[in-house]
Amino acid sequence: MKLLLVLDDPRRAQAFVDYLAELGLKCELTLDDDHNVSIWLVNESRYQQALAEVKRFLAEPLHPRYQEASWKRGDGQARFSHSPQEAGWLSDVLRQTGPVNMAVLLACLAIYGLSWLGLPMFGLLSFPPRWDLLLGLEFWRAFTPALLHFSLMHLVFNLFWWWYLGGMVERRLGHGKLLTLLLAAAVLPNLLQFWASGPRFGGLSGVVYALLAYVWLSGRLNPRRGIGLPDGMAVFMVVWLVLGFADLLGTPVANMAHLGGALIGLLQAWLDHRPRPAARH
Template sequence: MKQLLVLDDPRRAQAFVDYLNDIGLKCELTLDDDHNATLWLVNESRYQEALLEVKRFLAEPLHPRYQDAAWRQGDTHIHFSPDPSKPGLAGDLLRRTGPVNMLVLLACAAVYALSWLGLPLFGVLSFPADPSRLLGWEFWRAFTPALMHFSLLHLLFNLFWWWYLGGMIERRLGHGKLLSLLLLAAVLSNFMQFWASGPRFGGLSGVVYALVAYTWLSGRLTPARGIGLPDGMAVFMVVWLVLGFADLLGIPMANMAHLGGLLVGLLQAWLDRNKAVLS
């Protein structure tokens, strides 16, 4: 058998397996201790055909064809009963994150809270007006603007996407992959935004764009790695980027940081396209 895909939604995975079996692509489903569902193709000679179906599923996972297939299978498919021993909402939120993901989330929240209380953190964390200072003991300021947010809405928007996409990447591809994406996207985005507008900027948006691009393109190129993003979400983020460059949103936007993150994510996904899937 050959691994096709890993999903963290067992019910949706089962519907997709039912669909594949319905069209003659015999598949089996296994669950690990974290309730991640792994799809296995029985007939490996039809792997390329199955990959096309995986890409179509990731692009439109809620399409009725998958639920229709589940209904046609009737009671032969697996049922997942509620487990009273499972953690509640907070436990489920924590299960979908990891140490790198959680550390950055808490750091952004702490910086925002301390700044709101009046601590003068901007001068410590912002990108220096003289970039040569980054060659000395203030090197961290090439990264730390990503931790600063100037409104609660800005913070919550970025942290939701960071938690959702960063958690997906960290669970499936490891701590090192998320950390490398974070550092590369933050530093490149900060340099590009400084070049465009000077040192008065901040936010995790450049990193978020890197994660969006990486997750979407990885799902297209190597769906067996278990990460992916529907086309609609990726299109929304690109439209948001274009509106920002066109200055149609009525708010100041770190457009070059967004563009830098997008390029980092796309390039890294392309470079990672032939890497082995973690077991």
């Protein structure tokens, strides 16, 4: 058997497998201890056809064709049993995160709360007013502006995407991969934004752009890794960038941080999936 895809939604995995069965592609499901579902192709001779269907599924996972396939087979529910402890939204939130993802989420919430109480968090964590200060004891301020948020909407929007995309990366690819993306997509875009506009900026959106770009391109290049986003999300990312640079969003936007984050995400996805040279003897 060959591994086709790993998903964290058993019901959606079952619907996709039911659809593949209609095409004559027999698959089996396995459920690991983290409740991730692996989809295995039984008839390996049709692997290329199955892989094409995986790419189609990742591009539009909510298409009615998959649920209709389950209904035709007489079962619209995933054929997995769950323990009572899994019920509830809080369990779902915790199940789809990891230590790096959760630590950053809690840090952003704590910093926003302390700012709301009147503590000078911006003065402590913002980008320094001069480049040379980063070469001394305040080097960490190249990263910490990513943890600052200036409104509740700004905070909620960024943290939702950080939780969703960062959790996906951490569960599938490990803590190291998410930490690498976090550091690169915070520090480098922050440097770029300081060059463009000075030190008055903040937010996790540069990192979110990196994750959006990374997950989308990784899903296109290697869907078997179990991460991916519909092409519509890539279009949304580009449109939002254009609106920001055109100053049509009605609020100040760290455009260079967004652009830098997106480029880092695309570059990291390409580096992760480029062909490795053959070893020499």
